[in-house]
Amino acid sequence: LIFVHSRCKLRSDMEKVVIVTGANSGIGLALCERLLTEDSQLRLCLACRNMQRAEAARSALLTSHIDAHIDLLHLDVGSVQSVLNAAQEIKSRYSRIDFLYLNAGIMPNPQVDVRAFFKGLFSRNVINMFATAEGLLTQQDRLNSDGLQEVFATNLFGHFLLIRELEPLLCQSGHTTRVVWTSSSNARRSAFSIDDIQHRNGTEPYSSSKYASDMISVALNRHKNSQGLFSSVICPGLVMTNLTYGILPSFFWTLIMPIMWLIRIFTNTFTLTPYNGAEALHWLFLQKPESLDPRAKYHSLTSGLGTNYTQPRQMDIDGEMSEVLFSKLLELEKVVRRKLNERNSEDKAHQQYLRDIE
Ligand SMILES: NC(=O)C1=CN([C@@H]2O[C@H](COP(=O)(O)OP(=O)(O)OC[C@H]3O[C@@H](n4cnc5c(N)ncnc54)[C@H](OP(=O)(O)O)[C@@H]3O)[C@@H](O)[C@H]2O)C=CC1
Numbered sequence: 001l002i003f004v005h006s007r008c009k010l011r012s013d014m015e016k017v018v019i020v021t022g023a024n025s026g027i028g029l030a031l032c033e034r035l036l037t038e039d040s041q042l043r044l045c046l047a048c049r050n051m052q053r054a055e056a057a058r059s060a061l062l063t064s065h066i067d068a069h070i071d072l073l074h075l076d077v078g079s080v081q082s083v084l085n086a087a088q089e090i091k092s093r094y095s096r097i098d099f100l101y102l103n104a105g106i107m108p109n110p111q112v113d114v115r116a117f118f119k120g121l122f123s124r125n126v127i128n129m130f131a132t133a134e135g136l137l138t139q140q141d142r143l144n145s146d147g148l149q150e151v152f153a154t155n156l157f158g159h160f161l162l163i164r165e166l167e168p169l170l171c172q173s174g175h176t177t178r179v180v181w182t183s184s185s186n187a188r189r190s191a192f193s194i195d196d197i198q199h200r201n202g203t204e205p206y207s208s209s210k211y212a213s214d215m216i217s218v219a220l221n222r223h224k225n226s227q228g229l230f231s232s233v234i235c236p237g238l239v240m241t242n243l244t245y246g247i248l249p250s251f252f253w254t255l256i257m258p259i260m261w262l263i264r265i266f267t268n269t270f271t272l273t274p275y276n277g278a279e280a281l282h283w284l285f286l287q288k289p290e291s292l293d294p295r296a297k298y299h300s301l302t303s304g305l306g307t308n309y310t311q312p313r314q315m316d317i318d319g320e321m322s323e324v325l326f327s328k329l330l331e332l333e334k335v336v337r338r339k340l341n342e343r344n345s346e347d348k349a350h351q352q353y354l355r356d357i358e
């Protein structure tokens, strides 16, 4: 019995624990598929807001990886309460985390500036326009039920709060944990304002939130590397997923798809398939954290001949500003926790009142 027990313990010690947010579709799902192919011993946790889609994703993964150890976790990164509940659940399920992939993201109500597109098409900036969508895209954001801007809350703050809640697991002596943010080459310094971190007053909340995640990754490395937590950011390139299909009407995508494959010959950033887009996420899984550059964004790229590779590119980050953002997020965390406690006690009081008058 002791022998069996120690073998089981050995197996669970060797199993890497990997959590992926937004794992039920697109790049997140492709990453899960690639990780299971790389390491069949993984303990993989799909952290999703829609449990039906999460269940479907697990079934799809199990068809090609029959013995895989796949857990599901309910997590809506856009809701403070959901993040706190999910973190609690993670702490009760796992004794350590090896990789935390912060991949969930949204781009609501996107608008394409068609005039800017055609202007850009005949300019020297055309390749950059196709790689970053600079000057082409705006979005309409809204407040969520926590009173936060939805894009900021989903793409950045929910993930930040998750890291904060999981700190006891992520920062353990003698163990290294890797946090990987799915950022974007659409992240742009000029779209971000340190005086408006939620982007309440602009029309590029997506770009702002992704730039903020780049900065937070740099700040996390400064604060947490000594405690064994290493953070990286990636850009998957332009990938055809639910997010991109939401930008133009579907008939339009069908029309321009042959052109997209043609453009791919001239730019390596048109990775197009979720498998290709997950290249940098997969590549980071195989790297030693000490060998990584905390100020680099790792790009998934696909050559004209279809070869996938990962390339680091320096990010345009001001260290001082990333520290200020880090402090502002810590402040905001205090505020949302206080508000949530107040809301919960009001709810309790209301329920008590209802019971009393019954
Ligand atoms: N596609 C592209 O060209 C690029 C994508 N990215 C980034 O890649 C990441 C993955 O997107 P992609 O695969 O393209 O698009 P998908 O829409 O296919 O995937 C997004 C995933 O995030 C999940 N998600 C969204 N909101 C929440 C939430 N509040 N809580 C939990 N999960 C949530 C979605 O779940 P659900 O199914 O419930 O909506 C879905 O699983 C995003 O961060 C995106 O910004 C970056 C650069 C380029």
Ligand SMILES: CC(C)CCC[C@@H](C)[C@H]1CC[C@H]2C3=C(CC[C@]12C)[C@@]1(C)CCC(=O)[C@@H](C)[C@@H]1CC3
Pocket: 112, 113, 114, 117, 129, 130, 131, 132, 133, 136, 137, 183, 184, 185, 186, 237, 238, 244, 247, 248
């Ligand atoms: C004739 C039409 C008006 C053509 C429109 C083309 C655009 C829809 C694409 C050109 C570059 C694309 C792009 C993205 C979305 C679709 C385009 C704007 C992204 C913004 C998708 C999400 C990201 O994070 C970026 C890295 C992508 C960059 C390129």
